[in-house]
Amino acid sequence: MAGNREGDGINTRLAHIGNDPHEYHGFVNPPVVHASTVLFPDAATMRSRNQRYTYGTRGTPTTEALAQAMDELEGSAGTVIVPSGLAAVCVPLFAFLSAGDHALIVDSVYYPTRNFADTMLKRLGVEIEYYDPLIGEGISKLLKPNTKVVFTESPGSNTFEIQDIPAIAQSAHAAGAVVMMDNTWATPLFFKPLDYGVDISIHAATKYPAGHSDVLLGTVSANESCWKRLFDTFSTLGACAGPDDVYQVLRGLRTMGVRLGHHQQSALEIARWLEGQSGIAQVLHPALESHPGHALWKRDFSGSSGVFSFVLDSGEREAHAFLDALEIFGLGYSWGGFESLAVHVSLDDRTMEPSYSGPVIRLQIGLEDLKDLKADITRGLVAAGVQSA
Ligand SMILES: *Cc1c(COP(=O)(O)O)cnc(C)c1O
Numbered sequence: 001m002a003g004n005r006e007g008d009g010i011n012t013r014l015a016h017i018g019n020d021p022h023e024y025h026g027f028v029n030p031p032v033v034h035a036s037t038v039l040f041p042d043a044a045t046m047r048s049r050n051q052r053y054t055y056g057t058r059g060t061p062t063t064e065a066l067a068q069a070m071d072e073l074e075g076s077a078g079t080v081i082v083p084s085g086l087a088a089v090c091v092p093l094f095a096f097l098s099a100g101d102h103a104l105i106v107d108s109v110y111y112p113t114r115n116f117a118d119t120m121l122k123r124l125g126v127e128i129e130y131y132d133p134l135i136g137e138g139i140s141k142l143l144k145p146n147t148k149v150v151f152t153e154s155p156g157s158n159t160f161e162i163q164d165i166p167a168i169a170q171s172a173h174a175a176g177a178v179v180m181m182d183n184t185w186a187t188p189l190f191f192k193p194l195d196y197g198v199d200i201s202i203h204a205a206t207k208y209p210a211g212h213s214d215v216l217l218g219t220v221s222a223n224e225s226c227w228k229r230l231f232d233t234f235s236t237l238g239a240c241a242g243p244d245d246v247y248q249v250l251r252g253l254r255t256m257g258v259r260l261g262h263h264q265q266s267a268l269e270i271a272r273w274l275e276g277q278s279g280i281a282q283v284l285h286p287a288l289e290s291h292p293g294h295a296l297w298k299r300d301f302s303g304s305s306g307v308f309s310f311v312l313d314s315g316e317r318e319a320h321a322f323l324d325a326l327e328i329f330g331l332g333y334s335w336g337g338f339e340s341l342a343v344h345v346s347l348d349d350r351t352m353e354p355s356y357s358g359p360v361i362r363l364q365i366g367l368e369d370l371k372d373l374k375a376d377i378t379r380g381l382v383a384a385g386v387q388s389a
Contacts, residue, residue, distance in 0.1 A: 085204020088218025108156025162293025169197025207336025263306030279386025
């Protein structure tokens with residue numbers, strides 16, 4: 001496969017990973033296989049199930065193409081494709097936690113991950129403890145004999161704290177725990193968790209891989225030691241994704257490098273520009289030199305994506321005036337699509353509530369022209385009364 005050529009650049013690899021066209025009559029893209037039943041040639045093969053595909057829930061040429069592409073990007077032993085990013089969080093937690101176990105979850109985690117842990121996992125008898133995203137190797141003090149999972153997400157959702165992933169992974173492994181990371185922000189293009197000691201890398205493929213705000217999908221990629229258990233749990237749950245959505249994400253991957261490059265550049269330029277604007281208390285973007293996690297980000301990450309936050313130097317009323325005045329930025333959840341979005345972030349769920357001097361607003365910088373986006377933000381700041389027209 002062309003995608004496996006040693007030394008090829010990332011965009012070359014994205015253009016060719018996953019399926020081999022010559023395995024399917026030379027067509028560049030893999031078939032979108034709609035399948036439950038797969039036929040066996042004879043009773044003996046049916047009995048032994050000794051053939052490449054056996055049933056739709058367990059994999060098709062379509063899901064396999066995306067899974068292989070993710071394995072190539074993540075350096076993983078295997079990847080399961082699930083119907084949403086949230087399912088990609090829940091399936092590995094189900095796989096590695098049982099009643100009586102203890103799990104450590106970063107306090108800056110994506111809220112629905114916390115909700116799953118606090119409701120479902122607690123009900124099933126798992127003890128949940130949240131830790132400071134800046135804890136680093138200090139996590140060893142929180143590890144107990146029954147700690148089975150350390151869940152990380154870096155940068156943190158909405159507030160963008162950078163975690164010291166290698167230090168956390170080392171401590172967790174010394175205590176026998178599995179390390180999981182929600183790597184949605186960086187994508188495997190800007191951070192490769194398994195190279196830094198993480199066992200299981202999770203993506204909301206809904207975001208940059210899909211790229212167009214029209215598909216929900218998740219991927220979970222595991223190293224050799226965790227792969228079998230992850231796949232067994234995935235199969236047990238029957239949490240497979242629909243073929244059209246899987247195909248759309250593979251299609252999105254082909255252009256992800258080009259899109260991300262644009263998101264990265266525009267977001268950085270707007271973040272730098274915002275730092276110099278009146279009415280802005282702080283810009284929370286790890287690629288800015290002013291960010292407290294900048295050195296760690298620079299050590300481990302090879303780029304930054306298009307989502308960051310800023311702190312408005314005022315109150316809630318001004319934050320709403322800012323958001324209501326935006327004409328290009330839409331008010332909506334999720335990110336990774338072509339269009340710019342803004343959200344007034346809630347930090348009420350945090351157990352260690354970070355202290356910011358004003359409302360935190362998260363921006364997803366889309367593919368629109370920079371001058372238009374800046375003008376839109378200026379419109380918001382003027383409406384908020386923190387800048388004069
Ligand atoms: C969006 C998101 C998810 C969930 O993805 P969905 O496909 O929307 O369920 C998980 N983790 C992070 C960090 C996200 O931003």
